[in-house]
């Protein structure tokens with residue numbers, strides 16, 4: 001069952017999504033070698049609660065943290081830990097916020113100087129693939145048009161591995177609603193996109209092969225070949241002509257550029 005949203009509900013999802021964006025921007029200002037991802041998780045939870053929200057992920061299927069922080073070969077669902085970040089790490093931060101009965105969901109991958117050109121290229125192309133997907137998220141298209149656009153840029157053009165096991169999703173009152181939004185697929189296939197459908201598009205793209213495995217913690221997804229992975233996610237609403245992106249990278253990118261420990265402008 002696909003739930004289309006009213007304009008009022010879309011504004012509530014925007015509010016939750018923008019708290020996610022501000023939380024990630026706050027963490028962007030703190031990233032540096034020597035800090036722990038558990039510290040970032042604590043800051044994020046406090047920031048979300050200070051803004052009247054609840055971390056969507058905490059307690060979701062018994063997930064124990066407020067954030068997913070996935071470093072290097074961790075693709076998504078990484079546990080925050082007491083391990084310290086180090087130079088050259090790729091750090092993917094995924095956050096959900098629940099407020100006023102609605103969820104927002106967004107993710108961004110940062111690089112601590114300097115992971116090398118291959119990893120930076122991966123980040124650039126993965127972020128570009130998110131926007132290539134969003135460009136197709138317009139009324140009259142199908143889910144497969146989004147999926148194809150992401151896969152076309154990342155896998156066919158750049159020979160990266162697109163993760164198959166995890167996909168984007170509808171969201172609203174629930175963090176995960178129908179339809180699923182894969183990052184691979186055929187043009188013109190799948191569910192029709194109608195106005196007022198809210199979805200999260202989230203390419204998970206590996207520098208090496210597409211294959212992943214799950215850690216013993218039951219959550220952390222890693223690349224099988226140990227190569228790094230990148231992940232960017234926006235929550236957006238399907239419209240005629242052009243999607244309305246409900247989360248925002250603007251403040252995140254400003255914070256990224258201002259933090260001299262981070263690669264920016266890629």
Ligand code: MG
Pocket residue numbers: 094095096105106107202233
């Ligand atoms: Mg997410």
Ligand code: MG
Pocket residue numbers: 105106168169200202233
């Ligand atoms: Mg998501």
